[in-house]
Amino acid sequence: MIFYNTHKHLLQEQTYSYSLQDVAEPNLFREFFDYDNVPRTAFDFFTVPMNTPESLWITDTTFRDGQQSMQPFTVEQIVDLYKMLHRLGGKKGIVKQSEFFLYSEKDRAAVRACQELGYEFPEITSWIRATDSDFELVKEMGIKETGILVSCSDYHIFNKLHLTRAQAMDKYLSIVKKALDRGIVPRAHLEDITRADSYGYVVPFVRELMKLSKESGIPIKVRACDTLGYGVTYPGSSLPRSVPRTVYGLWRYGEVPSEQMEWHGHNDFYKVVTNAATAWLYGCSAVNCALLGIGERTGNCPLEAMAVEYTSLKGTTDGMDLSVITEIADYFKREIGYNIPPRTPFVGRDFNVTRAGVHVDGLMKDEEIYNIFNTTKILNRPPMVCVDNNSGLAGIAYWINNHYSLPEEDKLLKSDPMIAHIKARVDEMYASGRVPAMSDDELDELVREADEERYKAFVAVLEKGVKRKKK
Numbered sequence: 001m002i003f004y005n006t007h008k009h010l011l012q013e014q015t016y017s018y019s020l021q022d023v024a025e026p027n028l029f030r031e032f033f034d035y036d037n038v039p040r041t042a043f044d045f046f047t048v049p050m051n052t053p054e055s056l057w058i059t060d061t062t063f064r065d066g067q068q069s070m071q072p073f074t075v076e077q078i079v080d081l082y083k084m085l086h087r088l089g090g091k092k093g094i095v096k097q098s099e100f101f102l103y104s105e106k107d108r109a110a111v112r113a114c115q116e117l118g119y120e121f122p123e124i125t126s127w128i129r130a131t132d133s134d135f136e137l138v139k140e141m142g143i144k145e146t147g148i149l150v151s152c153s154d155y156h157i158f159n160k161l162h163l164t165r166a167q168a169m170d171k172y173l174s175i176v177k178k179a180l181d182r183g184i185v186p187r188a189h190l191e192d193i194t195r196a197d198s199y200g201y202v203v204p205f206v207r208e209l210m211k212l213s214k215e216s217g218i219p220i221k222v223r224a225c226d227t228l229g230y231g232v233t234y235p236g237s238s239l240p241r242s243v244p245r246t247v248y249g250l251w252r253y254g255e256v257p258s259e260q261m262e263w264h265g266h267n268d269f270y271k272v273v274t275n276a277a278t279a280w281l282y283g284c285s286a287v288n289c290a291l292l293g294i295g296e297r298t299g300n301c302p303l304e305a306m307a308v309e310y311t312s313l314k315g316t317t318d319g320m321d322l323s324v325i326t327e328i329a330d331y332f333k334r335e336i337g338y339n340i341p342p343r344t345p346f347v348g349r350d351f352n353v354t355r356a357g358v359h360v361d362g363l364m365k366d367e368e369i370y371n372i373f374n375t376t377k378i379l380n381r382p383p384m385v386c387v388d389n390n391s392g393l394a395g396i397a398y399w400i401n402n403h404y405s406l407p408e409e410d411k412l413l414k415s416d417p418m419i420a421h422i423k424a425r426v427d428e429m430y431a432s433g434r435v436p437a438m439s440d441d442e443l444d445e446l447v448r449e450a451d452e453e454r455y456k457a458f459v460a461v462l463e464k465g466v467k468r469k470k471k
Helices: 075-089 105-115 132-140 165-181 196-214 243-252 274-282 303-314 324-336 357-365 375-379 392-403 416-431 440-450 450-468
Strands: 001-004 011-013 057-060 095-100 125-126 146-148 185-190 222-224 261-265 286-289
Touching: 001 243, 057 303, 075 095, 075 105, 075 324, 095 105, 095 165, 105 125, 132 165, 146 165, 165 185, 165 196, 185 196, 222 324, 243 261, 243 274, 261 274, 274 286, 286 303, 303 324, 357 392, 357 440, 392 416, 416 440, 440 450
Parallel strands: 057 095, 057 286, 095 125, 125 146, 146 185, 185 222, 222 261, 261 286
Antiparallel strands: 001 011
């Protein structure tokens, strides 16, 4: 069969059609996963071409997978976060969808409250059990798309569901047909795809899904779920762990259009962001994420990370407002009581905080030397310094200049006598056994103690700036 490759703009030959291998015993890939050792990463040195779709976007699972990992959100918190997702995604809807549970009355109340906002993006989708009552619930709530679990590794098919591959496929296809009969777009969640038999089960199964999609005229979605974070991106790495070959196989041999394909990863081996970006590059239009990376065990792919990654790959925000990332982080800390690890990129307290005095000296001379990008402009997070026994004169000067928002002409140099006085007081504290870094309140008091008149002038500048921002 020959078809026109719309990405490569050439004719391409489809040389082989894979069929189901209904094996008698499960293939648990013991050469990779023997359980008593760290999973092995093997190579067969086959590579596939990048196949990046024209359109890329982000889908959100904060209120589904994310919420399973922490105290459930209130309806008000869900609505507030949904509003922020809408603002972050911008008018083009780069954050395209957000999935919700429908099980409890509270879940449904949150969905209704978000629906009443009338936003086009993120589109509200659901995740359900494969029961008639749940399908009816999706229809009643006016939701167009729902996720359905279709676990695809033999670990799940044989050891959890106690089915054969053929039985599992028949069961899953019947469930998908129920959704199609009700006019609902099914999103098939291929759980544990990085331990599944790609060409003995996954590809034959998704080909059947695509046949149903063509017959019904309803675009069945396929979510490739790296449930335990086993995916790797190394060139020439073997299936089932290779992210490029998994995604490419779904597109090339499974015939899943990029816009109907989505990657969902977990961070068990610290690879979740790289795996998600690689899924984009090799054929997935969508990557599924959660705010701050919350989710089962080590969490999902952080949505804020992929918003920044999108901008890096595309060279544009495409209308996203990345400063909302800082608002989301503040909301999680203030309203939800969530403790964000301080060194977490983009959202942690210390992600752009410099401690060493020699680094602060460079920061004062040119912010670009030690700051990853213009965090003030992009994230509304100016670079900061942490004052302790290692900060030196430069650290204290930088803290004063930034804390009080002093204009360029009024900024203090590290040679200012006030800075020397404050440093002497800081050194005394640490010589007496102090361990924690200085708090803003403590430093504020040391500035007042060093020179009350100048302190009052600094505060006046700060208050004037705050009033200007409010206007």
